[in-house]
Amino acid sequence: MLSGKGFQKVFNVSGGIKAWHAKTAIGPQDLGLDLFTGKEEPLDVLKVAYSLEQGLREFYLQMGKEAENPKIEDLFAKLSEIEVKHQMSIYIAYNDISTKEVSKDEFEKMVEIKALEGGLSTREYLELFGSDLDSETQVISLAMSIEAQALDLYQRLSLKVGNRQSRDIINKIAKEEKAHLASLGKLMDSL
Amino acid sequence: MKWMQFFTPAKSLDFNETEKFIANHPGDEITILDVRQLSEYKESHIPGANLIPLPQLSDRLGELDPQKPVLVY
Numbered sequence: 001m002l003s004g005k006g007f008q009k010v011f012n013v014s015g016g017i018k019a020w021h022a023k024t025a026i027g028p029q030d031l032g033l034d035l036f037t038g039k040e041e042p043l044d045v046l047k048v049a050y051s052l053e054q055g056l057r058e059f060y061l062q063m064g065k066e067a068e069n070p071k072i073e074d075l076f077a078k079l080s081e082i083e084v085k086h087q088m089s090i091y092i093a094y095n096d097i098s099t100k101e102v103s104k105d106e107f108e109k110m111v112e113i114k115a116l117e118g119g120l121s122t123r124e125y126l127e128l129f130g131s132d133l134d135s136e137t138q139v140i141s142l143a144m145s146i147e148a149q150a151l152d153l154y155q156r157l158s159l160k161v162g163n164r165q166s167r168d169i170i171n172k173i174a175k176e177e178k179a180h181l182a183s184l185g186k187l188m189d190s191l
Numbered sequence: 192m193k194w195m196q197f198f199t200p201a202k203s204l205d206f207n208e209t210e211k212f213i214a215n216h217p218g219d220e221i222t223i224l225d226v227r228q229l230s231e232y233k234e235s236h237i238p239g240a241n242l243i244p245l246p247q248l249s250d251r252l253g254e255l256d257p258q259k260p261v262l263v264y
Contacts, residue, residue, distance in 0.1 A: 001248060003201055006257045011212070013264035014203040017227070017235060020264075021206055024235040029242045148238045155218040155239030171219045174239075182214065 023144045023181065025152030026128070032119015032153045038160040045166045046094045047111050049173055050087055054108075056117040056146060057083035059125070063133070075139050083117075086176065093169065117150040140188045144181060151177040201263070209262060213237075222261045237264070 002010045017024070035048055057080045064076030095101050102110075120128075125146065133139050154174035161167050204212060213221070223240040225232050232242045243251050255261065 002252070002255075002261055002263065005252055007255070007261055008257065009260035010201040011209075011260065011262050012201045012203045013209050013237075013262050014205050016264040017225075017231070017237070019206045020209070020237055022210055023238065025238045025240075026233065026235060028229065028233050151218075152236070152238035152240075156241075158219055159241070167219070171217055174218045178214065178218075 022185075023148035025149050027120075027149075029156060032149075033157060033160060035119060036157055036160065038162060040161060040166050041163060042097055042165045042169050043094060045161070045169050046090050047107075049169075050090045050094075050107070051111045051113045052117040052119075052150070053083050053087045053090065054111065055113045055122075057087070058113075059122050060143075062122075063139075067133075069134060071136060072133065072139055075136055079139075079143050082180065086180075089176070090173070093172075097165075117146055117153075119153045120149065136191055137188065140184055140191075144184045144188070147177055147181040147184060151181060204262070212260075212262065213239075216260070220259060222255055222259050224255070224261050224263045226263060237262075240264075 013019070035052075036045075040048070060076045060080035060083065064073050064080065067073040067076060091104055091107055094107060125142075128145075133142060151174055154170050154177060158167050158170045158174065161170060213223070218239050223237050225236050225240040225242045226245040226248060227242075228244050229242065232240070236242070241255075243254065
């Protein structure tokens with residue numbers, strides 16, 4: 001149908017979702033989009049993105065505290081450190097485009113945490129993936145699920161946001177999530 | 192009736208090719224199109240996929256950019 005309607009490059013994903021062996025995302029197409037109005041200026045996008053990273057970081061820290069296995073505790077600590085790096089790049093991006101430079105403390109005061117990365121709450125993630133994570137593989141699998149969800153959210157969001165610069169920022173963050181997902185995949189393969 | 196739309200073949204990509212294609216293209220340069228039903232999409236979909244159930248596709252083609260490569264499943 002698409003090929004005959006002027007679409008230049010159409011590819012059939014052979015086997016469909018059943019043949020898709022990488023991480024999938026869940027939920028309706030508007031999941032998590034309530035965190036954004038679609039009219040955000042670039043600076044607002046960065047504030048919301050920062051809050052999502054912060055929510056996830058706190059989630060990993062909490063999971064690390066509850067872990068009984070030291071290896072699992074270490075892994076959650078590493079995952080939370082990765083989120084700190086993401087947050088730092090968002091903060092730097094904010095100051096790059098803001099007319100007034102803000103300190104990290106000032107920036108954090110402007111940020112309101114409503115959900116974790118990917119648009120789901122801590123409770124929703126735990127209901128989906130369970131809290132009894134007792135192997136490194138399970139922990140990385142959880143992290144990969146969250147990153148897939150985050151990638152999904154940002155890509156759906158880029159269709160909703162009208163401002164071109166905001167959209168570019170969202171696409172850049174989505175690209176980082178994609179890279180993060182790939183590196184978690186490599187980590188999983190190395191175990 | 193424009194019969195060409197029913198007969199124009201689309202190239203198929205297997206899982207590895209699809210994964211590579213998505214990895215090599217920024218999300219805003221391609222369209223991943225899920226043509227299944229909403230309940231199936233909610234249960235599981237390729238990250239970044241747009242949902243347009245097949246029965247609605249012909250009426251909603253205007254929502255898609257014909258210049259971008261489309262991966263359909």
